[in-house]
Amino acid sequence: MKKLYFIGPIIFILIWILVSYLNLVSVFFLPKPDKVIFSFWDLFANKKFIYDIQSTVYRWFAGLIIGILMGLPIGISMGASEKFYNSLEVLMDFFRSIPTITLFPLFLVFFGIGDISKIFIGAWATMLYVFINALYGVRQAKESRIKVAKIFHATKIQIFVKVIIPE
Numbered sequence: 001m002k003k004l005y006f007i008g009p010i011i012f013i014l015i016w017i018l019v020s021y022l023n024l025v026s027v028f029f030l031p032k033p034d035k036v037i038f039s040f041w042d043l044f045a046n047k048k049f050i051y052d053i054q055s056t057v058y059r060w061f062a063g064l065i066i067g068i069l070m071g072l073p074i075g076i077s078m079g080a081s082e083k084f085y086n087s088l089e090v091l092m093d094f095f096r097s098i099p100t101i102t103l104f105p106l107f108l109v110f111f112g113i114g115d116i117s118k119i120f121i122g123a124w125a126t127m128l129y130v131f132i133n134a135l136y137g138v139r140q141a142k143e144s145r146i147k148v149a150k151i152f153h154a155t156k157i158q159i160f161v162k163v164i165i166p167e
Helices: 007-021 033-045 047-080 082-097 100-111 115-139 143-151 156-164
Strands: none
Touching: 007 033, 047 082, 047 115, 047 156, 082 115, 100 115, 143 156
């Protein structure tokens, strides 16, 4: 049986053409397809668009690196230490329940309107994901593998480096 993935988009485009050229919806809400295509072409012909993409990629990458560097050590140490986990579990659940985008005004107040606030909102979101995955990755380490390492008289550091971190 042939898979016809292109049928849906073609129907969507045909409905768009029909609705826009019959003026069923205002041009303000639904622009005509040719206007969109010319605007899209003009966007790529304009060099400012490339600068905007570079700025976005820079902010994204900086936020990603900062988030990983913050989230990984905290998640690993919280997952490895029961006392550390118990003392910060409530705080972790509190921050995890807040959507990151709602913190953006707070980041603007603390870091200003420049790149720093945009980088740190990305770093915050990344840090939460990395932190939680590292935390539960360490906590869910197979108990049988840890027991085998203890049978072979592995030190706590060896167990952590050779068993828990790979998990």
